[in-house]
Amino acid sequence: MSRPAESKTFYAAAHVVADPDGDNGEGRPAVVDWDATMAFRHHLWSLGLGIADAMDTAQRGMGLDWSATQELIRRSGAEAQSVGGLLACGAGTDHLAPGAHPLDAIEAAYREQLAVVQNAGARVILMASRALAAGAQGPADYARIYGRLLTDVDQPVILHWLGDMFDPALAGYWGDKDLDKAADAVLEIIHHNAAKVDGIKVSLLDADREIALRAKLPAGVRLYTGDDFNYPSLIESGSHALLGIFDAIAVPAAAARTALDAGDTAKFREILDPTVPLARHIFATPTYHYKTGIVFLAWLNGHQDEFRMVGGQERSRSLEHLIELHRLAAECGVLSDPDLAAARLASLVAP
Secondary structure: OOOOOOOOOEEEEOOOOEOOOOOOOOOOOOOEOHHHHHHHHHHHHHOOOEEEEOOHHHOEOOOEOHHHHHHHHHHHHHHHHHHOOOEEEEEOOOOOOOOOOOHHHHHHHHHHHHHHHHHOOOEEEEOOOHHHHHHOOOHHHHHHHHHHHHHHOOOOEEEEEEOOOOOHHHOOHHHOOOHHHHHHHHHHHHHHOHHHEEEEEEEOOOHHHHHHHHHOOOOOOEEEEOOOOOHHHHHHHOOEEEEOHHHHOHHHHHHHHHHHHOOOHHHHHHHHHHHHHHHHHHOOOOHHHHHHHHHHHHHHOOOOOOOOOHHHHHHOOOHHHHHHHHHHHHHOOOOOOHHHHHHHHHHHHOO
């Protein structure tokens, strides 16, 4: 397996492969092709990338139910241990019914999921919670919940700030819709619990805001960029990476990591900058449908046999969007077998 980066940590947030013979319609329990899903994770590890699993890229809250999520975490944990792969998994509250819940119930839900991740031997990503966004009365409630959870984790965790462009139900996270005040609130949580925080993943698609937050973090706490629009400049300037786009551009991402680790920032930018138009297209509004483009590109590249998604989400982007995605992927060189990709696109376009 390729040597992991020493200077920067790169996590690819990985997708799941739906079983094409399963009933993966909207609102149905997810039926996953576990062999293909695990094979893709071995592909990422073979490149020297870490994996952020059971995250929004794996369709948490958009098709991947808690039963399938637990299985994903357990399987990924075992596979990571078999190859020494870097793995972090999301722990949240998405097994709760939609809507507001008492804070004690939200804390208990987090703890249930934390136990699954920790028992799998994975690092923890403490995911943003729709239930907490619905039930918290202000920053003090977030400080209470996160403070209690961080006291008991067995190793430092990655916090998770997902903007409402990725999930509208998370608007006002950290207790305020004013993003400056929200940043102050999460920084207070981090400073009070710095020994238990490895870093924070920030997905706000706002480079200046990310840089400002990064500058205020305690020493030793990392900023993991989740900005799929501006990742080359943000990584070069000091952020680590936890990105859904790295699922789609894993090969150039790994090559860029190697260049950066060698101190060759010009080569790093030469490799990654051409992928940005593709990323901006995949994550175009409505941003939360980016998973469709990620899975489409995995299909074009032969990582799965069918263009299918849990929750029927393959229908969430237009044919025109997918045709343009193919063009941009070819233009920046991320198609592993252009002939296969062209044939698969033709099969999709054919009446």
